[in-house]
Amino acid sequence: MQTKKVIIIGAGPAGLSAAAEFSGNNNFEVTVLEKNPEPSYKICGGGIHPDFIKETVSPDIMDREFDKMKIITPKSTFIMEYNGAKFTGTLNRKKLNEELDKKARNAGANIIYGKTIKKIDDNKVITTDGEEFVFDYLVGADGVNSIVRKSLGITTKKFLIAYQYIIPGDYEDIEIHIDFQKFGITYSWIFPQKGVISVGTGYTVMEKKTAKDTKKLRSNFETWCKKRFSLEGAHFEGFSINYDYQGFEFGNTYLVGDAAGMASGLTGEGIKPAILSGQEVARKIQNPDYKYVNIPAYLKAKRKEDGILQLLISRPWGKIIAPIALNIFSIHWFKKILFKALNYKIR
Numbered sequence: 453m454q455t456k457k458v459i460i461i462g463a464g465p466a467g468l469s470a471a472a473e474f475s476g477n478n479n480f481e482v483t484v485l486e487k488n489p490e491p492s493y494k495i496c497g498g499g500i501h502p503d504f505i506k507e508t509v510s511p512d513i514m515d516r517e518f519d520k521m522k523i524i525t526p527k528s529t530f531i532m533e534y535n536g537a538k539f540t541g542t543l544n545r546k547k548l549n550e551e552l553d554k555k556a557r558n559a560g561a562n563i564i565y566g567k568t569i570k571k572i573d574d575n576k577v578i579t580t581d582g583e584e585f586v587f588d589y590l591v592g593a594d595g596v597n598s599i600v601r602k603s604l605g606i607t608t609k610k611f612l613i614a615y616q617y618i619i620p621g622d623y624e625d626i627e628i629h630i631d632f633q634k635f636g637i638t639y640s641w642i643f644p645q646k647g648v649i650s651v652g653t654g655y656t657v658m659e660k661k662t663a664k665d666t667k668k669l670r671s672n673f674e675t676w677c678k679k680r681f682s683l684e685g686a687h688f689e690g691f692s693i694n695y696d697y698q699g700f701e702f703g704n705t706y707l708v709g710d711a712a713g714m715a716s717g718l719t720g721e722g723i724k725p726a727i728l729s730g731q732e733v734a735r736k737i738q739n740p741d742y743k744y745v746n747i748p749a750y751l752k753a754k755r756k757e758d759g760i761l762q763l764l765i766s767r768p769w770g771k772i773i774a775p776i777a778l779n780i781f782s783i784h785w786f787k788k789i790l791f792k793a794l795n796y797k798i799r
């Protein structure tokens with residue numbers, strides 16, 4: 453069999469996980485092209501379930517692991533736990549990319565940093581310095597502003613704008629704050645990592661907002677932050693998250709992770725779907741008979757979450773439902789029954 457060339461654009465979790473999945477298969481020559489000069493940090497809260505990372509990436513790259521999560525609404529504070537299992541955790545995104553880079557290299561991938569793709573022609577990609585890379589298969593793992601997605605003519609209408617302070621220091625609990633008056637139809641998070649705390653929030657651009665509204669949200673967020681933390685030495689940053697999924701398989705071209713709009717619109721979580729989609733697309737390229745399992749299962753859950761977000765932001769229903777939902781959250785016995793059905797314990 454003649455060796456097939458696979459070009460993966462983007463060395464984030466999606467692209468590097470795809471590359472690592474070709475391990476031991478000499479029928480494919482895998483090249484990852486990344487614009488950053490080395491495995492890099494990515495703006496992110498770093499929140500993800502530790503079991504997933506331990507199983508799929510490495511047993512020791514989590515910064516913190518939590519048995520419980522504190523949820524705070526204007527009328528109630530409660531603790532959510534799984535029955536006996538870890539609830540969630542946090543990691544550093546540079547460390548994650550470094551670990552995945554190692555895995556992909558060990559699998560035989562050629563990872564070239566400092567290469568920005570500016571154009572995609574029929575069967576080749578062209579970098580800003582004029583170099584050309586021919587492919588049999590192309591994987592777009594190039595994040596929110598994906599050039600591969602654009603080359604397929606897919607526009608992105610549904611995305612979140614998320615921003616955070618990275619604050620030096622330690623914090624005990626992982627917390628979610630829900631206050632529609634202060635933050636809009638979203639949540640704010642406090643995600644302690646090792647030596648720093650990610651404190652952030654965001655909103656979907658599908659929520660009809662004026663410039664004044666967004667300014668107010670930002671100012672409410674600032675006030676809320678300053679009440680809890682000294683921002684001395686803190687670093688402010690923001691980026692968008694694509695949740696506008698419109699398919700991932702287009703002939704010999706695939707989209708994975710944020711390029712495909714895989715993140716959840718409701719929670720903004722995109723690391724896990726990036727890894728899962730990268731891995732499964734790589735399996736499909738190697739074996740055309742491979743039946744996708746994880747992508748359809750994940751997309752089913754994502755559809756539900758995106759549907760909840762759409763309902764909450766829709767007018768006039770959202771305006772009625774959102775405050776009712778938040779009030780119901782303050783009724784302890786109701787929460788207990790609801791969360792028990794979802795396999796959570798609350799107190």
Ligand SMILES: Cc1cc2nc3c(=O)[nH]c(=O)nc-3n(C[C@H](O)[C@H](O)[C@H](O)COP(=O)(O)OP(=O)(O)OC[C@H]3O[C@@H](n4cnc5c(N)ncnc54)[C@H](O)[C@@H]3O)c2cc1C
Binds near residue numbers: 462593597709721
């Ligand atoms: C503020 C914020 C907080 C977040 N918090 C969380 C969280 O707590 N948990 C969670 O699960 N998710 C979170 N996310 C979402 C998560 O960061 C993304 O969903 C995830 O990084 C997607 O991975 P990816 O590999 O698809 O894309 P990326 O990680 O964005 O990687 C894409 C790569 O492609 C490269 N690239 C782009 N264009 C080109 C080009 N033309 N040529 C070459 N290379 C290119 C980029 O440099 C980048 O390295 C958060 C996002 C934000 C903005």
